Amino acid sequence: MAERILIVEDEKSIARVLELELKFEGYETGVAHTGAEGLIQFREQDWDLILLDLMLPEIHGLDVLKRIRSSDAVIPVVLLTAKNEVKDKVAGLDLGANDYVTKPFEIEELLARIRACLRLSNGNRNSALHRFHELEMNESTRDVKRNGRLIELTPREFALLLYLIKNPQQVLSHEQVLNAVWGYDYYGDTNVIDVYIRYLRRKVDTGESSTYIQTVRGVGYVLKEHDNEAEK
CATH class of the missing domain: 3.40.50.2300 (Response regulator)
Known part of the structure; x- marks a missing residue:
């Protein structure tokens, strides 16, 4: 073309x-x-x-x-x-x-x-194309898809998911996520990360047979596949 x-x-x-x-x-x-x-x-x-x-x-x-x-x-x-x-x-x-x-x-x-x-x-x-199993992010077009389903994200949600997908399978601390996505000069409530993680889970994982966005209690966050069907 x-x-x-x-x-x-x-x-x-x-x-x-x-x-x-x-x-x-x-x-x-x-x-x-x-x-x-x-x-x-x-x-x-x-x-x-x-x-x-x-x-x-x-x-x-x-x-x-x-x-x-x-x-x-x-x-x-x-x-x-x-x-x-x-x-x-x-x-x-x-x-x-x-x-x-x-x-x-x-x-x-x-x-x-x-x-x-x-x-x-x-x-x-x-x-600029990033993939994790069924999840696909295009950094240039800012398209986000899972199983071909287009996912609408805010700029901050996009930045957070992009950081996760660039570091798959790695547990990222609160400080790492905050510095990478919100910046070193951010002095607001650090609980903001938990809020945005919930937003992302709702948009990316809800209704799927497996979840990708995991919280490691007391440590941080990781993009890692968890099979929901195996728990049934």
Whole structure:
């Protein structure tokens, strides 16, 4: 299946050239001419890479990038910048852009940068897939499934389950879980872990023949299969 690239560029002549060149290279494309339109297309469709101009009407490119990164930390974003936008280039990279090209650019250079970003992204996608028996987590798409059943998790629940699935069969102490998921500077109630463990059990284990999320009393937590049927 062809990889899909969203072009967010207000200069229609440049957007058209990019669209034609990318289609000639075998990519599927979408085009948006404002920051607001770019965000709408980003949210409503699946893309493999975004070409993002910085000087956009309605919403500046850096604000578009910030909103993209707030919901998707993985999708490659290549900035299209002017020569005198050094501060914006730096800000864009700090906000999570993968690369940039300066206008006017050679199309061959842009295509090479796109290919490099897509190769890296595809490698990251493959390494971001985690499995434990029937449980599957995709770190890139944030999909969680058990036996093909899609499980909806909050960001904190996702982070907690991800930490468990990256360390299967290992008993993780309260301190380890708290530091990894809530951070070293967390000073709230440590019982919060027990609360979220219950949330995860309800969503992941309820109704299944075996449970995965176990509490080791007085020690911590472990992702380990426990056969409920064997106890009957």
